Amino acid sequence: MIPEMQSSRVAVVTGCSRGVGLALVTELVKNNYKVFATCRSPSSAAQLAEVLSSLQQPPATPLDVTDEATIQQAYSTVRAATGRVDLLINNAGIATRGHPVEPCLTADVAEMNRLFATNVSGVVRTTQVFLPLLRASPRPRVINISSGLGSLAQCSKPSPGMRNGQVISYRASKAALNMATVVMCQEMPEVQFLLVHPGWVATDMGSAGGRSPDVSPAESAAGIVRVAGDDQRHSGEFIDWKGQTIPW
Numbered sequence: 001m002i003p004e005m006q007s008s009r010v011a012v013v014t015g016c017s018r019g020v021g022l023a024l025v026t027e028l029v030k031n032n033y034k035v036f037a038t039c040r041s042p043s044s045a046a047q048l049a050e051v052l053s054s055l056q057q058p059p060a061t062p063l064d065v066t067d068e069a070t071i072q073q074a075y076s077t078v079r080a081a082t083g084r085v086d087l088l089i090n091n092a093g094i095a096t097r098g099h100p101v102e103p104c105l106t107a108d109v110a111e112m113n114r115l116f117a118t119n120v121s122g123v124v125r126t127t128q129v130f131l132p133l134l135r136a137s138p139r140p141r142v143i144n145i146s147s148g149l150g151s152l153a154q155c156s157k158p159s160p161g162m163r164n165g166q167v168i169s170y171r172a173s174k175a176a177l178n179m180a181t182v183v184m185c186q187e188m189p190e191v192q193f194l195l196v197h198p199g200w201v202a203t204d205m206g207s208a209g210g211r212s213p214d215v216s217p218a219e220s221a222a223g224i225v226r227v228a229g230d231d232q233r234h235s236g237e238f239i240d241w242k243g244q245t246i247p248w
C-alpha cells in the first residue's frame, strides 16, 4: 500500500480523459484527495497524463464501464494501492451521435442500448465492484453524474441549450440512472449516494451541435466536489452542481 494513501481521502473517477471528468481530477487534488483517474484508453489521454503527472497522482487506470474485465482490473489496482475508496464518482457518460437532437420516431434502438449500457448498467456495475472498497471507508460516498434532462417533472419545460427533438435515449438513460441510484441507496444505507447534474458544461458533449454552454468544466467540478463534501445531504438526493434540488 502507498503510505501517503493512508492519510488522504481516496477518490475514484470514471471517464477522466476529457470534459467534466478531467476537471474533477484537478479539483479533487485541490481538496486533498488522492485520485485514481480512470479512462477507457490511458495511452490516448495525453492531457490527463500531463495533469496527473503535474499533480503527482498515480497514472491513469484503464476502466471502460461496459467492460467487466477492466472494471475488475481497476478494482484490483486501487485495492492494492489503498485498500479503500472514500468517494466514487461515476462520471463517464455518453449521448447520441445527433445530440442534442434525437426525435423519438427515428431513434436508433441499438444506440439507445449503448447509452443504457454506459449511463445505467455501467454505473451500477462499477458501483457493485467497488463496493467492498467503499465499505472500507469510514464515510463512503458515491456521486452519480446525472442530468437535468433525466427529470420527469421538468421534461415538458424548455432546457437551456436544447433544441427541438426530445433526446429520448439520453433522457431515458439518465431517468433510469436516477431510479437505479435511489434503489441502490435504499439497499446500501451505509453508503451516501448523490445524483448530481453538472450544469450545462462546455465539454464535447455540452458543446455538441455548435452550442455555447454557460458553465466551464472547472466551475462544474468545483461544485460537484463541494456537494460531495457536504455532510448535511441525505442519501439519494437529486441536486445540481450548486446544490439546488432538482425535482424528480
Ligand SMILES: NC(=O)c1ccc[n+]([C@@H]2O[C@H](COP(=O)([O-])OP(=O)(O)OC[C@H]3O[C@@H](n4cnc5c(N)ncnc54)[C@H](OP(=O)(O)O)[C@@H]3O)[C@@H](O)[C@H]2O)c1
Pocket: 014, 015, 016, 017, 018, 019, 020, 021, 039, 040, 041, 063, 064, 065, 066, 091, 092, 093, 094, 118, 122, 145, 146, 147, 148, 197, 198, 199, 200, 201, 202, 203, 204, 205, 206, 207, 213
Ligand atoms: N456537458 C454537459 O452539459 C452535461 C450536462 C448534464 C450531464 N452531463 C453528464 O456529465 C458527465 C460527463 O460528461 P462530459 O460533458 O464531460 O462529456 P464528454 O466531454 O463527452 O466526456 C465523456 C467522458 O466519458 C468517457 N466515456 C464514455 N464512454 C465510456 C465508457 N464506456 N467507459 C469509461 N468512460 C467512458 C469519455 O471517454 P473517451 O474519451 O474514451 O470517449 C469521456 O472521458 C456525463 O455523465 C454526462 O452525461 C454533462
